[in-house]
Structure formats: C-alpha cells, structure tokens
Amino acid sequence: MAFLAGVGLEPSGTTPHLLFMGFQGTFAIITAALISGALVERMKFVSYVVFIGLWGLAVYAPVCHWVWGGGWLGGMGALDFAGGAVVHVNAGVAALVAARVLGPRKDYGREALLPHNVPFVLLGAGVLWFGWFGFNGGSALAADGIAALALVNTLLAPAAGIFAWTLLDRFTTGKITAVGIATAIVVGLVAITPAAGFVSPGGALALGAFGVIPSYYLIRWRTRTSLDDSLDVFAAHGMGGIMGALLTGVLATTVINSGGANGLLFGGGVTQLGIQALSVLAVAVYSGVLTYLILKLVGLMTKLRADSSDEGLGMDIVAHGEEAYATGEGAVLLNEAEAPERVNGLTKKD
Amino acid sequence: MKLVKAIVRPSRLPDVLRALYAADITGLTVSRVRGHGGEVEVVETYRGTTVKMEMHDKVMIDIGVSDTFVDIAVDAICGSAATGNVGDGKIFVLPVERVVRVRTGEEDVAAVTPVR
Numbered sequence A: 001m002a003f004l005a006g007v008g009l010e011p012s013g014t015t016p017h018l019l020f021m022g023f024q025g026t027f028a029i030i031t032a033a034l035i036s037g038a039l040v041e042r043m044k045f046v047s048y049v050v051f052i053g054l055w056g057l058a059v060y061a062p063v064c065h066w067v068w069g070g071g072w073l074g075g076m077g078a079l080d081f082a083g084g085a086v087v088h089v090n091a092g093v094a095a096l097v098a099a100r101v102l103g104p105r106k107d108y109g110r111e112a113l114l115p116h117n118v119p120f121v122l123l124g125a126g127v128l129w130f131g132w133f134g135f136n137g138g139s140a141l142a143a144d145g146i147a148a149l150a151l152v153n154t155l156l157a158p159a160a161g162i163f164a165w166t167l168l169d170r171f172t173t174g175k176i177t178a179v180g181i182a183t184a185i186v187v188g189l190v191a192i193t194p195a196a197g198f199v200s201p202g203g204a205l206a207l208g209a210f211g212v213i214p215s216y217y218l219i220r221w222r223t224r225t226s227l228d229d230s231l232d233v234f235a236a237h238g239m240g241g242i243m244g245a246l247l248t249g250v251l252a253t254t255v256i257n258s259g260g261a262n263g264l265l266f267g268g269g270v271t272q273l274g275i276q277a278l279s280v281l282a283v284a285v286y287s288g289v290l291t292y293l294i295l296k297l298v299g300l301m302t303k304l305r306a307d308s309s310d311e312g313l314g315m316d317i318v319a320h321g322e323e324a325y326a327t328g329e330g331a332v333l334l335n336e337a338e339a340p341e342r343v344n345g346l347t348k349k350d
Numbered sequence B: 001m002k003l004v005k006a007i008v009r010p011s012r013l014p015d016v017l018r019a020l021y022a023a024d025i026t027g028l029t030v031s032r033v034r035g036h037g038g039e040v041e042v043v044e045t046y047r048g049t050t051v052k053m054e055m056h057d058k059v060m061i062d063i064g065v066s067d068t069f070v071d072i073a074v075d076a077i078c079g080s081a082a083t084g085n086v087g088d089g090k091i092f093v094l095p096v097e098r099v100v101r102v103r104t105g106e107e108d109v110a111a112v113t114p115v116r
Helices: A017-036 A045-068 A072-076 A084-102 A118-138 A145-172 A178-192 A201-211 A213-222 A233-251 A271-301 A308-313 A315-320 B010-022 B067-081 B108-112
Strands: A331-333 B002-008 B029-035 B042-046 B049-053 B056-065 B089-095
Touching: A017 A045, A017 A084, A017 A118, A017 A233, A045 A072, A045 A084, A045 A271, A045 A315, A072 A271, A084 A178, A084 A233, A084 A271, A118 A145, A118 A178, A145 A178, A145 A201, A145 A213, A178 A201, A178 A213, A178 A233, A201 A213, A201 A233, A213 A233, A233 A271, A308 A315, B002 B010, B002 B067, B010 B056, B010 B067, B056 B067, B056 B108, B067 B089
Parallel strands: none
Antiparallel strands: A331 B049, B002 B056, B002 B089, B029 B056, B042 B049
C-alpha cells in the first residue's frame, strides 16, 4: 500500500480508513518525540533522523502489529487500550537504551542542568493532557459510551496521580513543586493509557494514584546515577506504561466494558495480569535489543554525538543556525554576497 | 585594594566559582554580559533573514580583594576558565579607592575579608 494506495474514505471498521491511518500515525510519531527527550542537547540531528526512521519501521511498526494489528500479543488477549505497551513501554525502553549508548551530556553530574522555564513546562503539560483526550477517547474508534469512559478516565487518573505525587513530594522533600505536578500529570496519563476503556472511573482513580508511585522514586534515584535520560523518559513513560499495563490486569472489568476482560480484583484471577506482564516483557526486550542494534548501525554510518565544543555552544546555534532565545543584540544583517562560507553553522576563520 | 573584573565563558562559570572558593575568595558579583573579542562569528538565519552574531554571551565576575589576593584570584580564574580557544575572556585589575561593608561600616581590607 505504498503512498496510501487503497486507503480511502470507505469505512475500515467504524471510521473512514484514511482517518484511521491519520489517527494511527499520531501514535507512531509521538514515539519520536518521546525518545528525543533522552537524547537532547548532544545527539547529532542527522543521526537522530536516520535512527528514528529506522526505529519506526523496525520497532514501532511490528510492536504495534503484535498488539493492535492481529498479532500474537493481541491474539493472546493482552489489553492495551491506547498504547501503554505499544507507545510508552516501547519508547521508554528505547529512550533508556539510547541514553546509555549515547552517554551523558558533557556537563551532566558536574553542573546543575535545570528546567529553564517552569511556565513552559506547565503549559506543555496542559497541552499534553488536552491532546491525550484525543489519544484515549479516540481509541474507542467511535463516539460511544466507551469513548466517554476513556475520556473521563483520562481526566480522573492524572488528577489522582497529582494527589499521590504531591503527598510524596510533601513528605519526601517537604515542598510541593509545580514541575512535580506537571510530571505527575504525564505519568498519570501514561498509566491510564492502556486501561482507559477497560476500567471503571473508580478504578481509574486508584490506577492513577498507585501508578505514579514507582516513577516518583525512579526519578529521584535516576538523577543520582550516571544515566542522563534527560527528560526522564524511561522513569515517566516506561515505568508509567509498565504500571498502567500491569494495573489493567488488576482493575479491568467486563461490567464496564464487555469487550475487555476481568482483572485480579474482578474475579479474573492472575490470568490477565500474567498476559499483561508478558506483553510488557516482550515489548521491552524487543525494543531494547533493536534500539541498541539500530544505534550501533547508525553509528557505523555517521557519528551519533556532536563534538564536545559544539555541545557547549548549543545545538540550536551549531546544528540549526538559530538561537532558541535570540535577543537580536549584536546581530549584523548579511546580504547574500557577504554571507561567509559556513562550516557547521560557524563562519570559516581566515 | 583592587577590583578584579573577569569576563569568562558562561560554560566555565561553575569551574571558576569552584576555583575561587577553593582559594578562599567567597565574596563576588556575577553578571551576564554580551561582548565581542575576536571569536569565530556565528551565522544565523531566521525566516530568510541571515545575520552575523557579533556579540557572544559571557559572564562578568567582579571581586573586590586586598592586594595580597590579587594574584591568587587571577591565577584561580586563569586556571579554571581557559579552554585554549579564542573567546576565553579577559581579566582586568583596577585600583579601588574605598570599600565599605554596608552591614557594619567596616572599611577597606576589613570590608573584603570574609566573615568567619
């Protein structure tokens, strides 16, 4: 089906095939954004582009097929409503491996590398939460009761996640932080993703509250290690996805969605929990191994990392020829004719 | 009494501060500045507008020291701020007429001696 041949306006299930393609595409591309969070400020842009292209084909596409495309995990009964394993465990493990292969930023562990704009963090968390209603609500693939359930659960789980996170913050560091709340929102969203259409609103509250706890401690531990997973992609998305997938096997109930299954607390025994655990393990192992191999392959073609001096100057200036926060002070207009020959964004020194 | 004014790369600031503290120099003021000192120029493009950035971000450190501490301060900064490339910065040493510690009214050497 090259170039969408055969993907038209005729329904595929409940929605036009073309719409389904676009919707699935948003899941695929979000993994690129997630993984980039572990590589920021040091990976060469071209290496990243080549890597993520190969990763999408060799890792995302098959894993997506396993769960949603009639593959073996879906056939086995693994529940993943909107991508807990497919998107978040998958990208989280890839981020972990990539951060390790690439190594830390040159100042990591030596200098404080802080979020540079807390209002932007909060703005981003808000935009993300809004967008997530599309991911989870849309995964019902119809404007029906299950879509309503998924949407409400997507509201409740992060709220419960904020509650648990602020308590942990209050009794661990003594202060409740805004960046912490933004993180709790993301982890709560990730955790409810596989469960959104399979658990009751009460279940979503419990899932959000308990689901964020491992991520909280993992982030605290990670920052004390040499692992520069810069935006805590594994701790937030990987761990959140693992908890969400497992808790789906605990809290899912066919009373609320007859198309789902019964979890541990609803008379399903450990069967569903076991299937969920297997799906997490399979996705994590496949993603981890393939990510490592793809990075090594790209590393044979081109350097993965920018030079240390370029890293110090900043990838915005060196790789892209613009400053993220340009003041315009001391900028001199250049005509085409006077434009000096560029070497990696810097002018050639005579 | 001297005022040591050092202009260094922002990325070296943590090392410079560490070196100064290690040399027992704890009273200082840091400001973000932009300047030009013959570094390689950076060319940037914004929606078709190409510019040459002549000013580069630097950090200026002002330290009031007694005469005996001048060389110690200069050595600490040189040792910690140098990368060997153009644009590492400058250090200026200026005479100071009078220093007053606001809290106590102490003057000159007493005013720049760290409180124990």
